[in-house]
Amino acid sequence: MGKKREVDDRFKKFGTVSFTAITKVNDFVSQLEEGKVMGTRCKECDAVYFPPRSDCAKCLSSDMEWFEVAGKGKLVSYSKLEYAPIGFGDDLPYAIALLDYGDYKVFGRIADEVPEEEIQVGMEMTTRPNTLSNGQLNFVFQKA
């Protein structure tokens, strides 16, 4: 019997349906479980990345450090879905959105508790980790 290979597939917990199990930024999921949404910064050239990357496209370094997505971002745009792709129907209705933090942007969902009539392009919002009804993890935007 061969020895069973250890597989770090933490990323399969990210999102209602995850399409990626294995990535070098798997720590993102553990940090999400600890209550933090994190991006990466290149230690060589200071380039800032969200979503996090394990490699820097600007200087080709793979020496990255984590930083926390903190403070307020501005809502660039959003859309509330009435139909969903296969696998996401139980989440309906939900809104996808983009927040601009200045140095980087974050694509995610707006928290279910924010009523659509209160959502305005340009409004300030913050990002927080979220546990979905199926036990999976993601992050959502709430009013600042």
Add this chain to the structure above:
Amino acid sequence: MGKVGIIGVGQSAFVRGYPGSIRELAFEGFKEAMQDAQISNKDIDASIICSAPEYDKQRSPAGVFAEYLGLTPQPTCYLESLCSSSSMGLRFAYSLVKSGLHDVVAVVGFQKMSEISSAESQERMGRGADIQWESTFGTMMPAYYAMYAKRHMAEYGTTPEDLALIRVKAATYGQLNEKAVYRKPVTFEMFSDPNSPMSNPVASPLRVGDCCANADGSSCILVASEERAKAFSKKPVWILGLGSASTAVNLAGRDLFSGLTVAKESAAQAYKMAGITAKDVDVAEVHDCFTIAEMMAYENLGFAKPGEGKELIKGKETYKEGSIPVNVDGGLLSKGHPIGATGGSQIRTIVLQLRGEAGDIQVKDPEIGLVHNIGGVGLYGNVSILGR
């Protein structure tokens, strides 16, 4: 090096539930193009087969098609850039011919979307975005374009009613296009009628009437060297300019949300190569997968200034008799959008227009036509400029 021309164009009818296999579907567009060009299979030196993957089971469709279309033993390969695959095919065919490697190249686009359900199809298209960081949130094409619509509305005061006018125009011409999947009239009032399916919300602010339909279809464009084009064709149409660009997959990596950078960059390249400006374009086909996509195309191609696209449609300037007719074949909104076949269908329409063979939708004496074909959510852009 000489010019590169188009000597034959064809497409199948775009339909729901094509009653045949993908090779048989591809044969339909190919047959029309071959009859148009009046050449034989042996005159074709290579083929490029274009579609978006995962809608059918066939892996590596190029070999299967080359055999079925009688294009063996000539070289063939598969090429994809999602919804702009066959415009990308035109770009590669141009380079094969311009380099002198081949004299005649067939660009075959196809998609049989009906092999899977609509919800599965949305999931496939959603996975044309960033599967690691976006698709996990339950994204789909209408919702992404809806985010652009919402931003366009916030920046420029564009309204859902302005967008509805684009669908009304599309349906005006879709009724005349016997190859279109949607041929019924669409009125402006339907968008405010709760009993009309057109008014049903899909992803705010887009409604059913703002979205094109999935379809099965194929297209074929035959590209030839100047010498071969003049020998084979009485009315070759020349490729005057080609532009192509890409951008970040994840919206988080982008800076513009009221327009598509790939369209702006592709248009600038194509205009420069052709030595023309937007004002010189007599007829255009733009990628109206959603009404907002056509609105942004007006602006990104330079037919209107940013934010002023709505004035073009309100003034009916993009109708057949207007200053810049756009999608007078009904567009994707009427024809349906069989992903890999769409670019070839757009090119076909412009070629027929430039040859004066567009029938009921013929624009008066056009000399220069433009095709704007976008892949994914503004991920890939192709702009092609054709002339007589």
